[in-house]
Amino acid sequence: MRVSIETQPGEATVFSDPMNQHAAWHVKWGKAQLTVVGQKPDVGTMQDVSGELFENGKTQRFRADEAIADEPSLVLTLTGRVSVFSAEDGTNLICDKVVYLAKPQLLRAIGNVTVKSPRYVISGINEEMAKADFSAIGSPDMFEGQK
Amino acid sequence: MIWAFGALVLLSVSALGEPLFVRRTAQMPEDTTVTGWRKHMIELKTGHFMFAADTGKKIHAIFRSQGLTVDCAKIEGNWVGPAQNATLETATMTGGVRAVFTRHSQNPGSSAVQTTTVTGDTVTFTNAGFALHVIGSVHMDSDDPGAQQSLSMAGTSADIELSKPHTSGRAVRAATVAGPVRFEMRGFRTDSSGNAPARLPFTLNGLADRALFDDAARTVTLVGNVHLTADDPNLGGDQNVDKETIYLAPDGSVDRVEGEGNPGTTTFIQKVKSGGGKRK
Numbered sequence: 001m002r003v004s005i006e007t008q009p010g011e012a013t014v015f016s017d018p019m020n021q022h023a024a025w026h027v028k029w030g031k032a033q034l035t036v037v038g039q040k041p042d043v044g045t046m047q048d049v050s051g052e053l054f055e056n057g058k059t060q061r062f063r064a065d066e067a068i069a070d071e072p073s074l075v076l077t078l079t080g081r082v083s084v085f086s087a088e089d090g091t092n093l094i095c096d097k098v099v100y101l102a103k104p105q106l107l108r109a110i111g112n113v114t115v116k117s118p119r120y121v122i123s124g125i126n127e128e129m130a131k132a133d134f135s136a137i138g139s140p141d142m143f144e145g146q147k
Numbered sequence: 148m149i150w151a152f153g154a155l156v157l158l159s160v161s162a163l164g165e166p167l168f169v170r171r172t173a174q175m176p177e178d179t180t181v182t183g184w185r186k187h188m189i190e191l192k193t194g195h196f197m198f199a200a201d202t203g204k205k206i207h208a209i210f211r212s213q214g215l216t217v218d219c220a221k222i223e224g225n226w227v228g229p230a231q232n233a234t235l236e237t238a239t240m241t242g243g244v245r246a247v248f249t250r251h252s253q254n255p256g257s258s259a260v261q262t263t264t265v266t267g268d269t270v271t272f273t274n275a276g277f278a279l280h281v282i283g284s285v286h287m288d289s290d291d292p293g294a295q296q297s298l299s300m301a302g303t304s305a306d307i308e309l310s311k312p313h314t315s316g317r318a319v320r321a322a323t324v325a326g327p328v329r330f331e332m333r334g335f336r337t338d339s340s341g342n343a344p345a346r347l348p349f350t351l352n353g354l355a356d357r358a359l360f361d362d363a364a365r366t367v368t369l370v371g372n373v374h375l376t377a378d379d380p381n382l383g384g385d386q387n388v389d390k391e392t393i394y395l396a397p398d399g400s401v402d403r404v405e406g407e408g409n410p411g412t413t414t415f416i417q418k419v420k421s422g423g424g425k426r427k
Contacts (some may be wrong), residue, residue, distance in 0.1 A: 141186060
């Protein structure tokens with residue numbers, strides 16, 4: 001049996017290692033669609049989300065209209081007015097959709113991509129890959145070996 | 148910081164093959180445009196970048212602040228500069244490179260644009276000295292219609308030093324071209340042999356093993372197996388010598404031409420009463 005439940009605000013931290021020592025991301029949601037198949041509940045689409053991505057001791061904050069977390073694959077998909085912000089150097093990624101690949105620590109940005117920092121603004125990219133620390137951006141196929 | 152564009156620098160990258168725009172400020176026209184790329188990578192913290200086109204195609208890049216337009220298969224380099232004065236610091240361009248540099252005419256009374264076009268298989272650009280190292284099928288054309296002067300050199304490799312953007316003077320400050328070299332120079336000279344001074348067009352064509360242009364010294368030197376032809380007998384007619392030095396007047400016209408070696412040292416003075424020059 002498949003049941004969908006709408007939940008109240010909540011938050012969760014996903015770790016990238018089995019010992020739960022290295023956080024991959026922390027997400028807070030305003031509400032979420034919980035899908036229960038059989039006895040096992042699973043978080044489906046989270047809405048009105050914010051949180052942090054953790055990458056080599058650095059933290060990027062994010063917000064989006066919706067998020068879907070694929071914990072086994074360590075993939076967090078953010079959609080709708082997505083913003084990822086690095087407080088360290090003031091870099092801000094804004095786009096329609098971000099797929100965060102926590103294992104290679106890459107951000108796949110899709111749709112109206114803009115990257116702003118105090119020194120520059122990059123905008124108008126339809127699809128771009130970026131290192132999670134914003135040290136580099138480029139065509140997705142330039143990161144093929146890192147995915 | 149390498150990518151110190153300043154707070155208002157705008158870099159816009161569009162979809163595959165679509166234009167990339169660089170603006171110093173949102174209010175200014177785009178400073179840089181790159182189109183036709185298939186792949187790109189920008190290291191935001193170092194300023195290193197790469198743009199590459201699909202096989203058989205070329206990217207088109209305009210670096211407006213430096214008066215530079217490039218067509219090539221791939222460009223890779225670094226973008227540096229202080230706030231609001233970002234510049235292409237170094238670049239290696241490969242694959243049928245065509246680099247066009249524009250400057251104001253060296254004639255301050257002219258609004259014409261001085262254009263220098265450099266083609267080659269590989270071009271390395273260094274902003275320090277505004278220098279180009281060109282390898283393979285080299286061709287350099289520098290045309291200043293405002294000053295009614297042009298200079299062309301073709302060879303197998305070249306080192307070219309250009310004047311900085313937004314400076315007056317001749318676009319090509321120095322050039323060394325390895326050959327076999329084809330050389331052509333067009334311009335006007337003042338002929339005072341008649342009752343009133345007249346400006347006459349001239350064309351010099353040369354073949355040599357090597358060619359050197361030095362704007363500071365105002366000389367063009369052709370070395371090795373030199374064959375020079377001029378359509379103006381006052382400039383020497385046809386010559387076959389070992390070394391030919393063309394001395395330019397401050398206005399860019401030919402002051403005199405000196406040949407050495409086979410068939411002997413010959414000096415042709417421009418301003419003579421009758422054609423044929425004066426032989427030493």
